[in-house]
Amino acid sequence: MQRRVIFDNRALPYLLLAPQVAVTLIFFIWPAAQALWQSVHLQDAFGLRSQFVGLENFQAVLSDPNYLETVKTTIVFSASVTLLSLASALGLAVLADAKIRAAAAYKTLLIWPYALAPAVAAVLWMFIFNPDIGILGRALNNLGYAWDYRLNDGQALTMVILAASWKQVSYNFIFFLAGLQAIPRSVLEAASIDGAGAVRRFWTITFPLLSPTTFFLLVVNIVYAFFETFGTIHALTHGGPGKATETLIFRVYQDGVVNHDLGGSSAQSVILMVIVIALTAIQFRFVERKVHYS
Amino acid sequence: MLTRRKLAVSTAAFALAAGFTGAAYAQQKTVVEFWHGLPQPLGGQLEQVVKGFNDSQDKVQVNPTFKGSYPETMQAAIAAFRAGNAPHVVQMFEVGTATMLSAGPAIKPVHQLMSETGSGLDAAAYIPAVRGYYSSKDGKMMALPFNSSTTITFYNKDAFQKAGLDPNKPPATWPEVADAARKLKAAGVTCPMTFSWPTWTQFEQVGALHDKPFASEANGFGGLNATLKINDPFFVKHLQTLIDLQKEGALRYGGRDNAADSLFPSGECAMIQASSGLRGRIVKEAKFAWGAAPLPYWPDAIASPKNSIIGGAAFWVMTSPKRTADEYKAVAAFFSYLARPEVDAKWHMDTGYVPVTLQGFELAKKEGFYDKNPGAEVPAEQLTRTATTENTMGLRLGNLPEIRNIIQEEMERAFQGQQTAQQALDNAVKRGDTVLRNFERANKN
Numbered sequence: 001m002q003r004r005v006i007f008d009n010r011a012l013p014y015l016l017l018a019p020q021v022a023v024t025l026i027f028f029i030w031p032a033a034q035a036l037w038q039s040v041h042l043q044d045a046f047g048l049r050s051q052f053v054g055l056e057n058f059q060a061v062l063s064d065p066n067y068l069e070t071v072k073t074t075i076v077f078s079a080s081v082t083l084l085s086l087a088s089a090l091g092l093a094v095l096a097d098a099k100i101r102a103a104a105a106y107k108t109l110l111i112w113p114y115a116l117a118p119a120v121a122a123v124l125w126m127f128i129f130n131p132d133i134g135i136l137g138r139a140l141n142n143l144g145y146a147w148d149y150r151l152n153d154g155q156a157l158t159m160v161i162l163a164a165s166w167k168q169v170s171y172n173f174i175f176f177l178a179g180l181q182a183i184p185r186s187v188l189e190a191a192s193i194d195g196a197g198a199v200r201r202f203w204t205i206t207f208p209l210l211s212p213t214t215f216f217l218l219v220v221n222i223v224y225a226f227f228e229t230f231g232t233i234h235a236l237t238h239g240g241p242g243k244a245t246e247t248l249i250f251r252v253y254q255d256g257v258v259n260h261d262l263g264g265s266s267a268q269s270v271i272l273m274v275i276v277i278a279l280t281a282i283q284f285r286f287v288e289r290k291v292h293y294s
Numbered sequence: 295m296l297t298r299r300k301l302a303v304s305t306a307a308f309a310l311a312a313g314f315t316g317a318a319y320a321q322q323k324t325v326v327e328f329w330h331g332l333p334q335p336l337g338g339q340l341e342q343v344v345k346g347f348n349d350s351q352d353k354v355q356v357n358p359t360f361k362g363s364y365p366e367t368m369q370a371a372i373a374a375f376r377a378g379n380a381p382h383v384v385q386m387f388e389v390g391t392a393t394m395l396s397a398g399p400a401i402k403p404v405h406q407l408m409s410e411t412g413s414g415l416d417a418a419a420y421i422p423a424v425r426g427y428y429s430s431k432d433g434k435m436m437a438l439p440f441n442s443s444t445t446i447t448f449y450n451k452d453a454f455q456k457a458g459l460d461p462n463k464p465p466a467t468w469p470e471v472a473d474a475a476r477k478l479k480a481a482g483v484t485c486p487m488t489f490s491w492p493t494w495t496q497f498e499q500v501g502a503l504h505d506k507p508f509a510s511e512a513n514g515f516g517g518l519n520a521t522l523k524i525n526d527p528f529f530v531k532h533l534q535t536l537i538d539l540q541k542e543g544a545l546r547y548g549g550r551d552n553a554a555d556s557l558f559p560s561g562e563c564a565m566i567q568a569s570s571g572l573r574g575r576i577v578k579e580a581k582f583a584w585g586a587a588p589l590p591y592w593p594d595a596i597a598s599p600k601n602s603i604i605g606g607a608a609f610w611v612m613t614s615p616k617r618t619a620d621e622y623k624a625v626a627a628f629f630s631y632l633a634r635p636e637v638d639a640k641w642h643m644d645t646g647y648v649p650v651t652l653q654g655f656e657l658a659k660k661e662g663f664y665d666k667n668p669g670a671e672v673p674a675e676q677l678t679r680t681a682t683t684e685n686t687m688g689l690r691l692g693n694l695p696e697i698r699n700i701i702q703e704e705m706e707r708a709f710q711g712q713q714t715a716q717q718a719l720d721n722a723v724k725r726g727d728t729v730l731r732n733f734e735r736a737n738k739n
Contacts, residue, residue, distance in 0.1 A: 044736045045393055046400045047376045066725075132548075132562055150549045151709050238550055241706035258365055259696040260372070260393065261732065 032273070038266035045260035057267035066243055067251070067268075074247040077161060078225035085165040086217060089172030090210075094202070096173075097180045107177070114170035118231030125163040126236060149237065153244035156237050160245045163236060164229040171224075172217050179213035180206065211291045219283055226276060248272050323355040324624040327381040330358055331367035331607065332441070335574075339644055340441075347631045354624040356383075364390070364607065365695060371612065375400050380612035382625050386437070387607045388427055389694035392514065394610055395436060396692065396737040402611040402622070404629065405434040411626040415633060423601050423677045424650045427688035428608050431515060437608040438629050439650045441641070443571040444602045444673045445495045447590065451583035453564035457481035464587035468535065471565070471590045475544035478564050485546045487539075487565035490554035492547075492705055493698040494605060495567045495589075497524055500532055502686040503591050503599040509730075514690035518734040522697070522726040525719040528595060533708065533715040540709055547709050550702050569605055570673035573646035586669030588676045600686045602676050606647060639663075648673045692733030697726045 007013050039057055043050040061067050096106050113121065131137040131148045140147035149156040183206060191201050207214075230249050233239060239246035239254065246254075252272065256265030332340050337360050344358045361367040364387035371384040375397075386394055394401055408415040417425055417435050423444075428437045451461035457477045465471040471487070478486035489495045501508040506528055511520035539545035546563060548554025558566040559579035566572075567589060576584060591599040609632070611625055631637060638654030641647060643663050649655040655674050658664065664671040680686070691697060701722045708718035 042732075042736050044396060045372050046397045048398060048400065049736065049738075132557060132560075150553075151547055151706060153710065240550060240703065241710065242703050242712070254699075257369055258699070259693055259729075261693075261696075264732075 035266045035269045035273075038262050039270050040263075042263050045262075053263065057263040058271070061264055061267050061271065069243055070246050070248055070251050073157070073243070073245065074226070077157070077164075077229075077245075077247055078222055080161045081164045081168065081225040081229065082218065082221040084161065085168040085172055085221060086214070088165070089169045089217075090176050090214075092169070093173050093176035093180055094206075097177060110173050111170045113167060114174075116167070118167060118228070119235045121167050122163060122232045122235030125159065125166075125232075129159055149241075151241050153241060156241055156245050160229075160233050160236055164225065164232045167232065168221060168224055172221065175213050175217055176210065179210045183209050215283075215287060215291045218287070219280060222279060222283075223276065226272070248275075323353060324620050326354060326356045326383060326621065326624050326628060328356050328358045328383045328385075328609075328628075329361045329367055329371060329381045330385040331361060331364040331387070332385070333360070333363070336441075336571075336645060339641075343632070343637065343641060346637070347628055350631060351627070354627055356624075356628055368393075375612060375614070378615055380614045382612065382617075382621060383609050383628070384612055385440070385607045386610050388442075388605055388688070389698065391428065391437070391608075391688075392690050392692045392694060392733075395430070395690070396518075396733075400613060401436075402613055403430070403434065403436045404438050404611060405436070407611050407622060407626055408629070411623045413626040413630050415629070419633070419651045419653060421648070421650060421652060421655070421674070421678055422682050423686065423688070424604055424648075426682050427604055437610045438632060439608045440606075440632060441571075441645070441647045442604040442606040442608075442650050443569045443647050444604050444677050445491070445499045445567055445589055446570050446672050446676060447587045448558055448566050448568065448572065448576060449585055449587060450558070450561065450564040451585055453478060453481075453483050453582075457483065457564075461583070461585070464585060465590055466588075467593050468532075468590045469593070472535065472539060472544070475539060475565070476542065479542070479544045483564050485557060485563035486544045487567075488546045488548040488554045488557050488563045489567040490548060490552045490572075491569065491605070492550065493701040496532070496536065496705075497529065497701060498689060499589060499602050500529070502601065502603045503589060504528065504595045505600050505683055505685045506595075507685050508689055509691055512684035513687065514692075515684065515687060518692065518730075518737060520691060520730060522723040522730070524701070525716070525723045528592075530715050530719055532592070533705070533719060537708055537715055547706070550699075570648060571606070571646045573670065586672045588672055600680045601678065601682060603686060603688045604648070604677065642674075646670075648677060652678075691730060692737065693729050696729050700725045700729070 040052060040054060041050045042053045042056070092110055096103060096110065100106070116124075126134065128134050129137045129147075129149065131141055131150070137147055146152075147155060149159050187205055187209075188201055191205055196204070226247075227249055229247065230253060233245055233247060233250050234253075237245045239250050248268065249272065252265050252268045255261045255268065259265075328344065330337065330340055341358045344356050348354070348356055359381075361370045364385075367384065368386060368390050371380060371386070374380045380400070404415065405417070407413075415435060415438075417429070417433070420435075420439060421442075424439045424442050425435065427442075428435060428439055430436055447464060449464050454461040454464075454474075457474075458481070459474055459477060465474045475486035498508055500506075501524070506526065507513060507523045509520040509522050511517050514520040536545060540547060546554075546557070548557050548563070552569070554563075554566065555568055555572055555575070557563040558568065558572070559576045561580070561582055570586075573586070589599070589602060609629070611622075633651065635651055635653035635657050638649050638651045639657040639661070642649040642654060643658055643661075649658055655678075659671075704713075704718040704722040704725075707713050708715055713721070
């Protein structure tokens with residue numbers, strides 16, 4: 001029997017599709033088209049005067065040594081956040097998957113941070129690490145360690161990486177936990193009977209069988225590190241000291257919203273879009289080959 | 295079916311009723327939308343001022359709306375203008391002045407509004423340092439000054455006592471400040487001094503006090519082709535002093551914008567150079583004896599310092615295709631109310647902002663405010679102590695918020711020892727000039 005939905009009205013299917021098409025057009029295609037248009041124009045803040053400048057905005061952005069610094073910072077930041085949050089979430093998921101007392105309580109607590117808005121999470125971190133009002137920040141200084149992320153590039157970057165990773169661990173944890181629970185117990189038991197230890201079981205059975213989850217999370221986490229960590233950086237360091245914690249997305253905001261440089265900001269958005277499309281394509285092309293879908 | 299018809303009928307009835315009330319309302323009062331960027335408690339105090347106006351007459355209703363911080367309010371106003379829905383009045387911080395002036399048809403200059411509506415506004419009633427900041431090259435008022443502040447020093451008298459310094463004789467010059475900071479450090483004070491709004495307090499104000507240009511073309515008043523002048527040896531020496539003090543532990547960099555503000559009322563730092571608007575918070579939070587003093591100066595650069603420049607914000611009139619003459623009249627009525635000396639004096643005494651009119655200052659004196667609140671007269675006196683020169687009128691630079699950020703970034707690199715004071719300021723000039731050139735290009739007719 002063929003399963004086909006038959007509409008007696010030819011317009012109805014289009015009508016039902018319309019809301020989603022409208023959302024895509026209004027919230028994705030239109031802004032993207034505007035960004036493309038603005039990236040080749042020079043405009044004053046109020047949009048009263050605009051002139052076509054070709055690729056000048058791109059040229060200005062790409063020849064700015066500070067922009068190239070920001071690219072480097074973004075790579076370090078994104079790679080660290082992705083690795084750190086994936087590794088710690090996997091570790092925690094393996095522990096929580098074991099037969100332990102009060103597992104449900106641990107799981108709830110681990111998922112909790114995901115419910116926090118990035119800005120709120122960042123304020124929490126500030127209350128911990130601020131050298132003047134933070135508990136740990138003050139303690140470090142009292143112990144004689146000069147902790148001041150406002151004037152230390154390395155400390156500032158470490159702090160935003162920690163804060164951004166912490167925020168993402170919960171999300172990764174949920175997926176890893178679900179992935180772990182989907183692994184057939186019989187396979188693990190068979191390995192045990194064959195004499196494989198816990199570590200060996202993990203690397204030869206659990207980890208490969210988790211690879212679809214890991215791959216999915218890798219893509220999601222890189223996108224997170226690129227785009228969604230803005231709130232954390234904005235609330236904690238504002239990209240400083242100097243430009244030590246300025247990522248590409250933060251600079252797009254800074255140039256577009258604060259500095260009213262719509263052309264330059266749009267050019268950066270377009271560059272960012274190209275980077276992320278390329279990254280995702282590479283991941284699907286090369287990393288996915290190593291993924292075992294059962 | 296029945297329910298649907300019922301719904302339709304009641305919706306229509308509701309729309310009709312709303313339409314009638316709306317029309318009746320509009321006949322009674324002209325509504326003025328007013329967007330501001332003051333968080334609590336100042337925002338509430340500002341809304342009280344608006345309420346005072348609404349209650350004082352029955353023709354105009356001003357609706358104040360908080361739109362977030364100053365940059366957010368600016369962004370919101372620009373976006374609204376682009377969509378053809380600009381508010382009648384928007385509060386804009388002082389560094390946005392050049393951007394607003396370049397907005398051309400998007401704004402209606404206050405002098406024009408007042409003369410068109412026959413309301414009149416006496417520019418001479420305003421303190422020159424305030425008036426200058428918001429005037430065109432030929433001295434016409436472009437915006438209505440309202441909440442202005444300036445930088446002053448607050449110091450902790452208890453800490454001074456502890457360090458063997460005279461609590462009633464705050465340091466007047468930079469060498470004295472450095473000396474006091476070292477003594478405070480020796481007496482065990484962990485943070486002898488700090489400053490907030492780094493660019494404003496350490497470059498814009500320091501330039502004005504010593505009659506040194508921050509930028510060419512009379513700090514940008516002369517035209518869009520201005521270039522930054524802060525890599526002058528005078529500013530390099532000043533930054534070097536700050537870096538040296540920081541290395542010794544006699545000065546702490548408290549972060550960007552107003553992040554350092556909290557360090558003084560908490561008792562952490564013994565001296566702070568900050569906005570006079572911080573006063574209200576210090577009164578409320580400080581658990582120690584404190585004083586207010588004018589900013590220090592370099593005696594080898596100037597014999598007696600000039601007036602400082604302002605910070606804070608002013609009210610701008612925005613245009614929209616839908617505006618009527620009645621609405622402009624309503625805005626003019628609102629502005630005339632705000633310009634009254636008693637309104638100005640009350641705002642000043644309630645908040646810590648400076649009086650913007652000379653009469654408002656006199657009124658506060660007459661009411662004995664300064665006898666009851668020693669030190670509260672320091673900001674206004676510092677603003678009015680000399681006639682303004684082209685270096686003390688204020689700044690008229692496009693995208694000044696971006697330039698302020700650039701200078702903060704370069705300072706932070708210098709404080710970390712990544713570059714010298716000279717390199718920091720050379721970089722700041724180079725990057726700042728790029729910003730100015732872009733602004734010039736984007737705003738050339």
